[in-house]
Amino acid sequence: MNPGLLAATVLCALGFLGIPFLIAGAPVESTMGVVQKIFYFHVPCAWLLLLSTIYCAVGSVQYLFTGSERGDQRAVASAELAVLFGACTLVSGPLWGWVAWGYPWTWDARLTSSLLLWLMMVGYLLARRYGGPAARKLSAALALFAAADAPLVYVSVNVWRTIHPKTTVVPSLSPGMRGVFWTSLLLFTLLWIVLFTVRLRLERMRASMTQLELAYEDAHA
């Protein structure tokens, strides 16, 4: 294993062993109570859903317009992480809503646009797997639509009337909460980098395998 990746993995593991204690020690929010603590991992997951989607779209644009294999590899690695962290966002959010609102789901702008974004990224992976010979181009085009939805997800709470807390929550956190939040966000981002690097390595191994197979078939034709 690459020493940088190993160090990041160890740091991640140590960080995630410690973060529950940090979260438990964070101040209890006065109106929502203890359930507000879901925020410390719900928001980082949502941030990683958006980051993965945008990164997938950047790789897809590179692949569509320049034929970059590396762009395509980055796109598929990001797409899987978008689905992973999107699922985490869509489970942790409703669990919070169940206690804070009294119901887990409502079809408001933030929740609906997030679900739509996640479904588009699931669509990306399905198109890639079952799309036939044009699968890579089809999924890359789908990634562009998903990227168009990502900024809408972010601004939805400020533009439309919605029950979901606004983006101003983060800057208005008390100092005791702010430190825990940014530590958690940093650790989740580090985890994303580790998972992305490993997943990208798998994609590159597959590309090498395909080249080896082609070379072998050519030699024996």
Place this chain on the structure above:
Amino acid sequence: MTASIAIAGAYGFIWTAVLVYVISVARRMKSVQREMDDLRRRVEKS
């Protein structure tokens, strides 16, 4: 639902999902590595 069940459920889901994903990537890597080794052996034989 109580707050503590919601927090434990959310945290538990996230870590289970990440763990399942890591296992899935590791299995896929092992499978590709096996195929590569197999192909290398065939190349060496021929």
